[in-house]
Amino acid sequence: MVLPLPTICVLGSLNIDLVYYLPHHPLPGETLTSSHSDVSPGGKGANQAVACAKLSRSRTLENASTKVVMVGAVGADTHGATLLGSLQSYGVDTSEVVQRRGHDEHSTTGTAVVMVDNCTGQNRIILAPGANASLRPEIVTRLADLRPSLLVMQLEVPIDTVLQALAAARSAGIPVLLNPAPALELPEEAYIGLSHLILNETEVAMLAQVDENELENLDVVEKTATRMLAKGVQNLVITLGARGAYYMSKNGQKGLVPAQKVNVVDTTAAGDTFIGMYSVLVVEASSRNMDFDIRAAVTASTFASAKTVSRKGAQISIPWKDELETE
Numbered sequence: 055m056v057l058p059l060p061t062i063c064v065l066g067s068l069n070i071d072l073v074y075y076l077p078h079h080p081l082p083g084e085t086l087t088s089s090h091s092d093v094s095p096g097g098k099g100a101n102q103a104v105a106c107a108k109l110s111r112s113r114t115l116e117n118a119s120t121k122v123v124m125v126g127a128v129g130a131d132t133h134g135a136t137l138l139g140s141l142q143s144y145g146v147d148t149s150e151v152v153q154r155r156g157h158d159e160h161s162t163t164g165t166a167v168v169m170v171d172n173c174t175g176q177n178r179i180i181l182a183p184g185a186n187a188s189l190r191p192e193i194v195t196r197l198a199d200l201r202p203s204l205l206v207m208q209l210e211v212p213i214d215t216v217l218q219a220l221a222a223a224r225s226a227g228i229p230v231l232l233n234p235a236p237a238l239e240l241p242e243e244a245y246i247g248l249s250h251l252i253l254n255e256t257e258v259a260m261l262a263q264v265d266e267n268e269l270e271n272l273d274v275v276e277k278t279a280t281r282m283l284a285k286g287v288q289n290l291v292i293t294l295g296a297r298g299a300y301y302m303s304k305n306g307q308k309g310l311v312p313a314q315k316v317n318v319v320d321t322t323a324a325g326d327t328f329i330g331m332y333s334v335l336v337v338e339a340s341s342r343n344m345d346f347d348i349r350a351a352v353t354a355s356t357f358a359s360a361k362t363v364s365r366k367g368a369q370i371s372i373p374w375k376d377e378l379e380t381e
Contacts, residue, residue, distance in 0.1 A: 059118060060341040062106045062333055063202035065125040065193075065219055066099020067186045067210035068141075068151065069164040070133040071368055073322070075172050089172060095140035096166055096368040097186070098208040098235060099126050101323045104369045105330020106206070107145040109358060110338075112376040115145045119375075120337050123200060125150040125193060126211070127185040133163035134185070140369060150196060152185075160188035164210075168322055168368075175318035175363060181236075186211050191218035198226055203337045204249075206329065208233045220244055231336065233329055234261060245285035250336065252291045252329055258282070272310065275300050279308070289348050291332070293325060301352045311352045314360030320367065327362040327372050331355040354378075 074088040095104075103124045111118035124146050128134030130153045141148050154161045164184035170177045189211045197205065197219065205223050207216050207230065216232075217240075223230045224247055231250035234240065237257040245251070259266035262281060268274045269292075279290050279302040292300045295313070302308040335351040358373060365371035 059121040060203035060337045061121045061123060061200065062204050062206060062337055063123045063125060063197070063200050064099055064103040064106065064206045065189075065211070065216075066102065066206070066208045067097040067164060067183070068095075068100040068124070068126045068128050068134075068137045069097035069166040069181065069184075069186070069210075070094070070136065071096035071166050071168050071322070073168040073170060073367075075170045075366075077172055079169055079171055079176075079178055092367065094368055094370065095137050096168070096323075097126075097137075097164060098210050098233070098326060100124065100137060100141060101326035101368055101372070102206055102208070102233070102329050102333075103141060103146045104144045105323070105327045105372045106333050108372050108374045109327075109331050109378070110334045110375060111145055113374045117375075118145065119341075120203075120334055121147065123147040123150055123202065125196065127152045127154055127189050129153070129161050129163040129185045130155045131163055133165070137163065144369070150200070152189075152193075154185045154188055160185055170320050170322065175321050177320070177322050181210065183210070189215050191215045194219040194222045197222050197228065201226075202228060203340055204229050204231060204333055206231045206233070206333055208235050209238050210236065213238055217241070217244060220248070229336070229340075231329065231333055233325070235325070237261065242285060245282070245287050248287045250289045250291075250332070251282065251287045252293070252332065254293045254325065255295065258292050269294070272300070276302070276308065289346070291348075291352055293328060299328070299352050299356055301348050303348045307348050309349060311349065311356050314357060316360045316364045318363045319365060320371065321363050323368040323371055324359045324363045326368075328355040328359045330372065331358040
């Protein structure tokens with residue numbers, strides 16, 4: 055008998071990325087000429103769904119270890135059709151993505167202007183939420199029917215929707231991975247029983263109210279992580295850019311996984327790749343009734359992210375499962 059695949063449900067944003075590659079990020083009042091530009095599917099929610107899908111199956115969409123469902127909203131426009139087609143091409147179930155119709159600011163597909171520094175690969179992003187802002191708390195009523203093995207969320211959709219989903223998942227016993235990006239202050243109850251919290255230096259500085267410069271000291275990182283776990287988080291990962299990723303778990307595991315040495319071309323979707331790989335390993339461990347090994351997950355996620363930053367683009371730069379297995 056073939057058992058049904060465990061499900062990762064990603065509730066989040068879907069955007070079309072307008073990407074410009076520049077000699078450096080523009081200064082106030084400065085006009086720059088882009089060396090190259092792209093229009094491509096993106097949004098942290100969509101990128102993380104694609105990462106979960108690609109990192110759990112081969113390029114032929116075979117041998118999948120998880121089912122990935124996207125929950126979100128797009129406009130009934132060309133950009134929306136592009137996003138849905140892209141998700142489906144990677145094996146993501148889009149049946150829970152709402153297509154908004156009308157003539158208000160929420161009826162068009164969200165967009166993001168991404169400025170990539172050619173020298174460093176670092177990016178700066180400007181968001182126009184569009185249909186993402188229409189994702190209301192009522193949508194979380196679908197979670198009980200979907201019954202995912204893991205719910206993955208970010209903060210590019212309305213915060214009240216995220217908080218309602220956290221509460222609903224807690225009541226239903228559904229594990230949640232929260233990536234609080236872009237950084238917003240969260241109520242204390244958001245951390246209670248939170249299975250996985252993954253965030254970068256900027257985000258942890260805001261949420262834990264520490265100076266980001268102080269996080270250069272790993273002792274400060276460890277103390278900050280300890281404080282976050284005390285709020286009720288079970289597994290915490292703080293990504294530290296070129297230094298790697300620090301992890302801490304309520305079972306006592308903690309440490310730093312160094313970053314991979316690669317030629318950085320474009321950091322877009324690097325964090326989303328990390329979360330995708332981590333999520334897949336969480337669900338695979340659960341489906342096999344195995345203990346979750348956070349260090350192994352962070353190590354694998356760091357490796358996958360290194361592959362992503364060595365390529366241009368967002369979803370297209372995320373590696374497939376078989377790409378990682380051949381290296």
